[in-house]
Amino acid sequence: MKEETVIKVEGLTKVFGDFTAVNKISFHVRKGEIFGFLGANGAGKTTAMKMLIGISSPSSGSANVAGFDVYTQTEDIKKSIGYMSQKFALYDDLTVKENIRFFGGIYGLSKNRISQKSNLLIEELGLEKVAHSLVGSLPLGWKQKIAFSVSLLHDPKIVFLDEPTGGVDPITRRQFWEMIYKAANNGTTIFVTTHYMDEAEYCDRVSIMVDGNIEALDTPKNLKTHFGSDSMNDVFLKLARS
């Protein structure tokens, strides 16, 4: 594993009124790593991620994403990252091709590059038949795959995935993770939040957040040894209940 660090977080905090959603979290993510960001509902995962992708200002602490500061260089961060939310935000009333063109366009890709990327994406996902169908008419699993591919359109250094596989069958989830591996092999860093503990096993390293704090951070193997469990599920339950 290469030792180049692409996300550096030190004491990052987000306070809403008198509620501390994220409490002085610190961690590093290396280039090309699949970093699992785990935690129960309301543990502060999404809040922490929003600070890293530059759509929420931190209350204190520091963070550096792809070499840019989250306070002052959010627009530079946005050029270097991809993002896919749990609501997989493609336009339902645009076709697959139109979505690709629009997002390619606002990332500033050239016309040629867009049509090149668009053809490649459609071919890889086997979407030839539905390329001109409205996204709204496609099954959820397909939408998620397309959304993921769209988030990679501008060749970002890091991709942030916020619960990308919610609500789909195990086969589709499996296929989705194959896509994630492929992107990671190409050198893209993957920062992913999930509820599925089997998915946590696929990650290179995972952090587990409880009530705004990171309670554990290591490889799945080490975590299991440390907590004396045979599955990540057990590790998660032990941490979340303590």
Place this chain on the structure above:
Amino acid sequence: MRVILYIIDKEFRQIFRNKGMLPIIFILPLLQLVILSNAATYEINNISFGYVDNDHTHTSRALIDKFRASTFFDVFQVFPHPKESDLAMLQGEVDVVLTIPEHFERDLWKDKNIDLGVTINAIDGAAAGVENVYITQIIKTFNKNLSVDMVQLSNNTVRPVLIEGIPLFWYNKTLNYKTFMVPGILVLLVTMITLFLSGMNIVREKEMGTLEQINVTPIKKHHFIIGKLFPFWVIGMGLLTIGLVMAKLIFATPMLGSLALMYFYTSIYILVILGMGLFISNFTDTQQQAMFIAWFFVVIFILMSGLFTPIESMPKWAQFLTEFNPIKYFVEIMRMVMLKGSGLTDILPQLVKTALYAVIMNAMAVWSYKKIT
């Protein structure tokens, strides 16, 4: 610049793909123009008229006939006694009751002062005022004819001097209310459609979650806003065009001024409304909220625009508030250019204020759109 084109392209596709919205955007406003221009009139017609004739003479019947001949009055009811007429008024069967006193004819010939009883249902004060004018006019003409008759009969050398004002109505010579209303209604439909569309647009993306996706892209705020507004600006201009054509074809509304000036002013005016819509959009979380707020402003703007009630008769503080009402300026300009043929120098004050308004509103829209929370 290229980024803006991609946004405009996307917005147009979405608008024209929405088969439910298209008729709302283009057909409803035109129905509005046709219906409102015909229905919204200050003229009061079909006044239900009743009378109590205590005189029963040739002259009293002649007076009633005058009312019968008028096109404003309808439904003639005779009441033998004021009690019945009062009851009918209470039940809303009549709007106006004329009571002719006993010895009306005799007193008239004797040149005595006569008091005719006129009772008007004044729940709608403005209508009552107009009805009063109609009634007074009829009675006056009747009295004048009568005195002329009397003069001729008595062979008197002293002729009564009748002084009469002959009003001259400029710019709308026939006092055609449609000519007056059509430009105003046109303003309404251009304003309402563009405000509602732009007001709900960004909120809709918030609701769908696509705005968050936009916010994690390196898109520039003003690129996004310009891209978002331009399609609605085009729609607004399109509506003006369709509206002007319909005004000409259906209502034969005159267009005395320059069409180019009209378009120039409207192009700036729509920017004010779009900026306002986006501003609302930025401060609301659901389309419902945005709709209510937009509606709140539209109602105030319309009622205080001088479209239905003259601004001159509003209280001073309200007159001051109308300075901040963009619809007021547009109504003024529309009427000035279409009916009076005003030129650029005539409308310069309104033009400058509107342009200033547009700059402020859009600066606020861009400022209040935050990619970072």
